[in-house]
Amino acid sequence: MGEQIPRIRHLVLVPLPYQGHINPMLQLGTALHSKGFSITVAHTIYNSPNPQNHPHFSFLPMPDGLSDSDLASGDLVSNIQVINENCKESLRRSLEQLMQEKELQGDTISCIISDELMFFAEDVANNLKLLSIILRTTSAATSFARCGLLKLGGEGQVSLQGSSSHDLVPQLHPLRFKDLPFSLTASFGKFAVLMEKAYSNRTSSAIIWNTIKCLEQSTLEKIQQQSQVPIFPIGPIHMIAPPVSSNLIKEDRSCISWLDKQPHNSVIFVSSLGSIASLSEKEVAEIASGLANSKLPFLWVIRPGSIRGSDWIELLPKDFHDAAGDKGCIVRWAPQREVLAHPAVGGFWSHCGWNSTLESIAEGVPMICKPCFGDQRVNVRYVSHVWRVGLELEELKREEIERAVRRLILHDEGKEMRDRATKLKKKFEICTREDGSSNYSLNELVNFIMSYDS
Ligand code: UDX
Numbered sequence: 001m002g003e004q005i006p007r008i009r010h011l012v013l014v015p016l017p018y019q020g021h022i023n024p025m026l027q028l029g030t031a032l033h034s035k036g037f038s039i040t041v042a043h044t045i046y047n048s049p050n051p052q053n054h055p056h057f058s059f060l061p062m063p064d065g066l067s068d069s070d071l072a073s074g075d076l077v078s079n080i081q082v083i084n085e086n087c088k089e090s091l092r093r094s095l096e097q098l099m100q101e102k103e104l105q106g107d108t109i110s111c112i113i114s115d116e117l118m119f120f121a122e123d124v125a126n127n128l129k130l131l132s133i134i135l136r137t138t139s140a141a142t143s144f145a146r147c148g149l150l151k152l153g154g155e156g157q158v159s160l161q162g163s164s165s166h167d168l169v170p171q172l173h174p175l176r177f178k179d180l181p182f183s184l185t186a187s188f189g190k191f192a193v194l195m196e197k198a199y200s201n202r203t204s205s206a207i208i209w210n211t212i213k214c215l216e217q218s219t220l221e222k223i224q225q226q227s228q229v230p231i232f233p234i235g236p237i238h239m240i241a242p243p244v245s246s247n248l249i250k251e252d253r254s255c256i257s258w259l260d261k262q263p264h265n266s267v268i269f270v271s272s273l274g275s276i277a278s279l280s281e282k283e284v285a286e287i288a289s290g291l292a293n294s295k296l297p298f299l300w301v302i303r304p305g306s307i308r309g310s311d312w313i314e315l316l317p318k319d320f321h322d323a324a325g326d327k328g329c330i331v332r333w334a335p336q337r338e339v340l341a342h343p344a345v346g347g348f349w350s351h352c353g354w355n356s357t358l359e360s361i362a363e364g365v366p367m368i369c370k371p372c373f374g375d376q377r378v379n380v381r382y383v384s385h386v387w388r389v390g391l392e393l394e395e396l397k398r399e400e401i402e403r404a405v406r407r408l409i410l411h412d413e414g415k416e417m418r419d420r421a422t423k424l425k426k427k428f429e430i431c432t433r434e435d436g437s438s439n440y441s442l443n444e445l446v447n448f449i450m451s452y453d454s
Contacts, residue, residue, distance in 0.1 A: 008107040009450070010038045012095065012130075014114035014121040016080070016137075017047035017064070019275035020353045021115050022246050024137045024210045024237050028113065029057060031234070031241035035446050037110070040098070042091055042121070044083055046071065053245055060094050062087040076276070077190050080117050088120035095128055110449050113208065116198050125204075131452045132204040138354050140211050140219040140233070141382055142181050142375040147199050147226075148172050149182060150192065179381040181374050206448060210235040210354070213437040214427040215361070215387070232445040236358040238337065239432040240439055245335075248275070252331035255299050256338060259329075262297050265346035265418075268368070268405050269339055271301040274353040277372035278306045281315045283396050288316055290401025292323035296409055299339065300330045340365050346418075347408040349393075352379040361389060364425035366417035368393055368404050389421040 011032055015025035026049060029039040039057045043049055044064035051059050065086030070079055099109055111131040114121030125132035136143060148171060165177040172180075182191055207227070212235045213220065224231050234240060245251070259267060270291065273279065279287075284307050291298045304312050313330060336356070339345060340363040349368040350356045357379045360367055367390030369380040383390040391413075393404050408414040431437045 008038050009110040011110055012040045012042055012112045014042045014118045016115040016117050017044045019248055020355050021137050023355055026246040027237040027241040030244045047248055049246055062090045077194050084120045092124045119197055122204055133206045134204045135208045137210050138375045140216040142378045144219050145172050145181050145378055146195050174385055175381055179377045181378045205229055207231045209233045210237050212431050214431050232441040234438050234442045236362055249333035251333050251335040255329050255331050255334050259342045259344040262344035264343050267297045267299055267344045268347045269299045269345050270349040272349050272351050273306050274351050278308050280308055285317050286396050286398045288320045289398040293402040294405040297327050301334050302330055304332055352376045361424050362428050364422040366390055366421050368408055389417050
């Protein structure tokens with residue numbers, strides 16, 4: 001008698017609508033749902049997640065104002081600005097209404113957790129007096145470099161024109177100019193403005209990070225020393241959350257039965273673009289020849305539309321299928337984590353998006369690294385020169401590709417990288433155990449959120 005029914009605590013998640021950002025945010029939602037929170041995902045109409053994959057979540061669509069021509073432009077920076085301008089009012093109104101409904105039920109909205117680039121959500125949280133937390137989906141090294149660059153650039157200490165150089169960047173070792181996470185072109189100014197917003201004058205009360213102490217401890221410590229708010233490194237989030245798929249493109253599972261027929265550690269898995277980058281017909285021809293000439297089995301993800309000027313694989317060289325024979329399997333989209341965990345996979349050719357990097361190390365798979373843009377360059381530098389679990393492909397040339405694939409799969413050098421990756425995999429397993437550092441941080445995060453509305 002008189003026992004109080006515990007209040008339900010709701011969290012509102014606001015992901016940036018790109019696959020590499022949606023995945024960690026929805027994995028975070030799954031992890032926090034398993035801790036007893038109720039989850040609402042406020043999402044743009046563009047790239048909206050499939051509610052059927054997340055039956056325990058509620059969804060709140062926000063008109064994003066992105067036109068067909070915005071989307072066709074491929075201008076990420078502008079599109080992120082458009083989203084930030086258009087979603088604010090709609091999120092504010094929807095949450096006001098939701099707060100009233102929850103109050104009537106005796107429940108409460110505890111917090112808004114937003115992607116570091118969805119700035120408007122932080123404003124809305126301030127406006128509605130809700131706790132606000134940021135999720136950072138890149139490596140700590142990337143953030144450290146971006147902050148450092150903004151500072152050094154502002155003080156005139158770094159000439160960004162040295163971009164193509166192999167020289168080390170002062171105060172940002174081990175990064176060379178070519179590894180900087182900014183595109184050093186005419187669009188630098190626009191991107192710098194976005195980065196300035198991502199790192200300066202944030203009003204959120206904490207930062208959640210999809211990274212792991214055993215990989216980035218010293219960088220995390222440096223960041224924590226400079227930060228006014230607590231940081232919770234809970235990554236790789238996919239290892240602490242119950243399994244969930246938030247893919248926007250349908251996975252082709254036929255590649256798993258193809259892998260089942262290949263020898264142990266023999267296949268190079270090629271997913272070299274992630275969800276955003278694209279290639280010219282000429283570049284694709286180099287990759288196709290390099291793979292076929294390596295004479296090793298390959299599983300190649302070619303995302304629809306990622307070869308410029310074609311819908312899918314129409315522009316592959318005419319003789320490619322004969323040259324590759326039954327050595328190759330091409331799919332539109334793969335169940336990547338399952339592929340990386342498959343015993344037939346001996347190496348991963350990746351653009352080194354941060355999710356792919358973590359997923360590869362989590363399975364002990366060594367990498368061929370060829371970044372496309374932004375933070376991927378930093379990740380490649382760390383993978384190849386600090387953690388030494390991958391080799392960097394300098395140029396997209398068929399001979400170099402053939403050599404890199406054979407070095408990774410067949411040579412001692414590749415075996416040594418695999419051994420180091422296996423050691424890191426074991427460390428990941430320890431950190432993500434119930435008593436490991438990532439789970440410890442997750443529990444601290446839960447306590448932090450609860451302490452705000454008890
Ligand atoms: C983007 C940026 O490019 C990246 O640098 C940044 O760190 C995050 O945002 P993206 O290019 O999509 O990400 O790469 P990545 O971070 O690797 O994320 C791709 C996700 O899609 C991974 O979780 C991967 O498992 C998944 N994926 C990719 C599949 O499930 N199947 C595929 O075939 C390819």
